[in-house]
Amino acid sequence: MSDSTNLASAGPTLVSPLSARLGFARIIEDIAATATQRELAHRPPHEEIAKLKAHGFGALRLPAEAGGHGLSLRELFVVARDVAAADSNIAHVFRNHLWQVEAALRRREHPFHARVLELCAQKKTVGLSFVETDVTAAGARPTRVLSRLEWDASREVYIGSGKKVYATGNLYSDAFIGLAVESRASRTVQYVLDRDTGVSDGDDWDGFGQRLTASGTAHFHDVTVPAAQVYPTDPPRSDEAPPWGFTFHQVYLTNCIAGIARRIVLDAVDVLRARGRNFYHGDATHPTDEPVLQSLLGRIRAYAASVEATADRAVEALQRAWDTYDTPDEYETTLAATLAAAEAKVVIDDLAPQIASWLIDLGSGSAVSRGGALDRHWRNIKVIASHNPRLYKERLLGQNLLTGQLPPTGAFF
Known part of the structure; x- marks a missing residue:
C-alpha cells in the first residue's frame, strides 16, 4: 500500500x-x-x-x-x-426575498412586515413590483411602484398596473411587494400583491451570464390588491440611525461569487482527472501527474479559499451590525459593515474571474467544449459583479482613508 x-x-x-x-x-x-x-x-x-x-x-x-x-x-x-x-x-x-425577511424581522410588529413573515412561514417567497424607470441615476430610489392603486368600489379592491425592471427572481415568486400612491387618500402606502392572472411570467433577460435568474422586466396589468393587503409606510427612524440600509444586498451578491469560486475548485479536480492525454512536451504521461498542472490546481484552490475567507470577513461585519441594531453601537458597526462589503467586492471581483480563467487553462482543449459549459463560471461572475461596479467602491475606500469620506446611502452600498 x-x-x-x-x-x-x-x-x-x-x-x-x-x-x-x-x-x-x-x-x-x-x-x-x-x-x-x-x-x-x-x-x-x-x-x-x-x-x-x-x-x-x-x-x-x-x-x-x-x-x-x-x-x-x-x-x-x-x-x-x-x-x-x-x-x-x-x-x-432568493436575494430580494431574503432581504425582505431581514427587514421584516426588525419590524415584525408592523402589519406589512408581519404579512411578509406570514408568507415566509408558508414557504412562499416575495418579489418586487415597483418600477425603476422614473429615476435618472442607477441605484437611486424609485418614487413610484404600480404608479397608483385605484380603488374599485364595486369589488372593494385596489387595481394597479406597472412594471419592474431588473426583476430578479420574480418569475419564481408567489407574491410581490412595493410602494404606491393610494387613490382614495392620495397617500403613499405599502402593499402585498398575490400572484394572479395580471402578473406576467415572461422572461426578457438577455444577459450573457446568470441566464436563469429571470432578471428582465416583470409586468403587472390590472392586478388586484385587497384593501387588507394595503398598509401604512414604515415610520421613520431617529436621526441617529445609520443611513446605510442595503449592505445585505452587496454582501449577498459577493457571497454568490464566493460560491462560484468554490465550484470552480471542485470542477477543476474533475477536469484534470478527466483529461486523457498530456501534451507531448509535458513532463508526465498523464495530466494528473503533470507538475505544472498540479501547481495550477493548487493555485486555483488557494485563491478560491482566499475568496471565501474575504467574503466571510464581510459576513462577520454584517453580523456585528445586525447584533447591534437599535443600540448606541449601531452607527459604527453598520458603517464598518458597508466598508467591509466594499473591500470584499474590490478584491473578489478582481480575483474570481481570474480563477475562472485558470480553470480553462487547466483543462486546455478539453475544457472549451460547449457541452461542459465551464465558461458559465466566468460569465456568471462578471454579471453578478456588474451589479455594483467596484470602480466607485475603490475610490470611496481611498477617499475614506484620506478624508473620512462616508459611503453613499443608496441601494448600491
Missing part, C-alpha cells in the same frame, strides 16, 4: 456540515448535478427552487417556533453559498 492511499484532502466540499444538518444536502447535490444541463437547455429552475422553498430555504432566518430554521445571519450566508456553489442562478433568485 502506497503512502498516498492514506492521505485525505481537506479541500472544499459542495455541501457544508450546516446544510447537511438542516437536510439540504440532497437538494443541493441534485441542483449541482443538473446545473450544466439547465444552462445548455436554458431551462428555468422551477422544480429546484420549489424544492428549496418547500424545505424552508426562504425561511432560514425565521425563528423555529414560527416555522423557520432559526439561523443566524452568518449561518444564512453559509447555506446560501452552498446553493451558489451548486448553481449561482438559484442562489441569486
Whole structure:
C-alpha cells in the first residue's frame, strides 16, 4: 500500500456540515448535478427552487417556533453559498426575498412586515413590483411602484398596473411587494400583491451570464390588491440611525461569487482527472501527474479559499451590525459593515474571474467544449459583479482613508 492511499484532502466540499444538518444536502447535490444541463437547455429552475422553498430555504432566518430554521445571519450566508456553489442562478433568485425577511424581522410588529413573515412561514417567497424607470441615476430610489392603486368600489379592491425592471427572481415568486400612491387618500402606502392572472411570467433577460435568474422586466396589468393587503409606510427612524440600509444586498451578491469560486475548485479536480492525454512536451504521461498542472490546481484552490475567507470577513461585519441594531453601537458597526462589503467586492471581483480563467487553462482543449459549459463560471461572475461596479467602491475606500469620506446611502452600498 502506497503512502498516498492514506492521505485525505481537506479541500472544499459542495455541501457544508450546516446544510447537511438542516437536510439540504440532497437538494443541493441534485441542483449541482443538473446545473450544466439547465444552462445548455436554458431551462428555468422551477422544480429546484420549489424544492428549496418547500424545505424552508426562504425561511432560514425565521425563528423555529414560527416555522423557520432559526439561523443566524452568518449561518444564512453559509447555506446560501452552498446553493451558489451548486448553481449561482438559484442562489441569486432568493436575494430580494431574503432581504425582505431581514427587514421584516426588525419590524415584525408592523402589519406589512408581519404579512411578509406570514408568507415566509408558508414557504412562499416575495418579489418586487415597483418600477425603476422614473429615476435618472442607477441605484437611486424609485418614487413610484404600480404608479397608483385605484380603488374599485364595486369589488372593494385596489387595481394597479406597472412594471419592474431588473426583476430578479420574480418569475419564481408567489407574491410581490412595493410602494404606491393610494387613490382614495392620495397617500403613499405599502402593499402585498398575490400572484394572479395580471402578473406576467415572461422572461426578457438577455444577459450573457446568470441566464436563469429571470432578471428582465416583470409586468403587472390590472392586478388586484385587497384593501387588507394595503398598509401604512414604515415610520421613520431617529436621526441617529445609520443611513446605510442595503449592505445585505452587496454582501449577498459577493457571497454568490464566493460560491462560484468554490465550484470552480471542485470542477477543476474533475477536469484534470478527466483529461486523457498530456501534451507531448509535458513532463508526465498523464495530466494528473503533470507538475505544472498540479501547481495550477493548487493555485486555483488557494485563491478560491482566499475568496471565501474575504467574503466571510464581510459576513462577520454584517453580523456585528445586525447584533447591534437599535443600540448606541449601531452607527459604527453598520458603517464598518458597508466598508467591509466594499473591500470584499474590490478584491473578489478582481480575483474570481481570474480563477475562472485558470480553470480553462487547466483543462486546455478539453475544457472549451460547449457541452461542459465551464465558461458559465466566468460569465456568471462578471454579471453578478456588474451589479455594483467596484470602480466607485475603490475610490470611496481611498477617499475614506484620506478624508473620512462616508459611503453613499443608496441601494448600491
